[in-house]
Structure formats: structure tokens, C-alpha cells
Amino acid sequence: MPALSLQRVEERAPALVSLYKSAAESLEKHGLDDETAAVHLVVDHPGSDPHSHQFDFLRRLDEPAVPAYRRVDNAGYFAAGGEPRRMTDAQLYDRLPGEFPNRLRSARVAGIVR
Structure with missing residues (x-):
């Protein structure tokens, strides 16, 4: 069951219903429709230097405080x-x-997740 129901989107943000449905279709296509996960979306602006601070930021997101636990x-x-x-x-x-x-x-x- 999704964390946010279609009914709630229809009631609170009707302009987002088509986006909700597109996202749901994609999750189902990838076999993720019954999963729950935290998602971090980082958007870089066009034309930025690929070796700039954005990649340093992404690298830090990917490194745990205690590397042995990664x-x-x-x-x-x-x-x-x-x-x-x-x-x-x-x-x-x-x-x-x-x-x-x-x-x-x-x-x-x-054995990290069920």
C-alpha cells in the first residue's frame, strides 16, 4: 500500500494526480509497488562542471559515518x-x-532488509 493514497492526492492536490499515476505505473513496472524506501533526489543544473561540488555532495551522501557498516x-x-x-x-x-x-x-x- 502506498504511503500516500490516490484518494488523498485527489482531495489535497488534484493537479498531481496524473504524476501520481505515472509514478505508480513505473514502480509497478519495476516490481517496487509493494516496497517502502527513503528516496533522495538531487537535481543538478544543466551545464554544471561534472567535477564540481555537486559530485562531492553526492559522494558524502553515499558515505556512512562508520564505513565498516556500509x-x-x-x-x-x-x-x-x-x-x-x-x-x-x-x-x-x-x-x-x-x-x-x-x-x-x-x-x-x-539479510540487511526483509
Whole structure:
């Protein structure tokens, strides 16, 4: 069951219903519709230097306070191109899960998550 129901979106933010449905379709397509996860979305602006502080920020998000406890990697990132607004909502939601399904299976095998 999603953390936020379609009914609640329809009541509180009707303009977001189509986005909610697109995201739900993508999660189902990737086999993630019954999962719960914390998601961190970092958006970089077009034309930024790939070696700049944004990647340092991403690296720090990926490093635990105690490295020995790091057992699961991040689920990856993707480049939206020089004009990310040209990407449709469906394309965005389809690419966001990235490697997450495989990482989740690995974490289950390692006994990190159920």
C-alpha cells in the first residue's frame, strides 16, 4: 500500500494526480509497488562542471559515518541531459528507480532488509 493514497492526492492536490499515476505505473513496472524506501533526489543544473561540488555532495551522501557498516550502495543516478525539462514525467519516473530493484534483492540476500 502506498504511503500516500490516490484518494488523498485527489482531495489535497488534484493537479498531481496524473504524476501520481505515472509514478505508480513505473514502480509497478519495476516490481517496487509493494516496497517502502527513503528516496533522495538531487537535481543538478544543466551545464554544471561534472567535477564540481555537486559530485562531492553526492559522494558524502553515499558515505556512512562508520564505513565498516556500509553494506549497500546507493541505487545510482542518471543524467537528464542539457535540457531536462524535455524529459516527460513518464520517462523521469521510469528512470528514477534505476538499479534499485537489483540493490534491494542484494540487500535481502545479505539479510540487511526483509
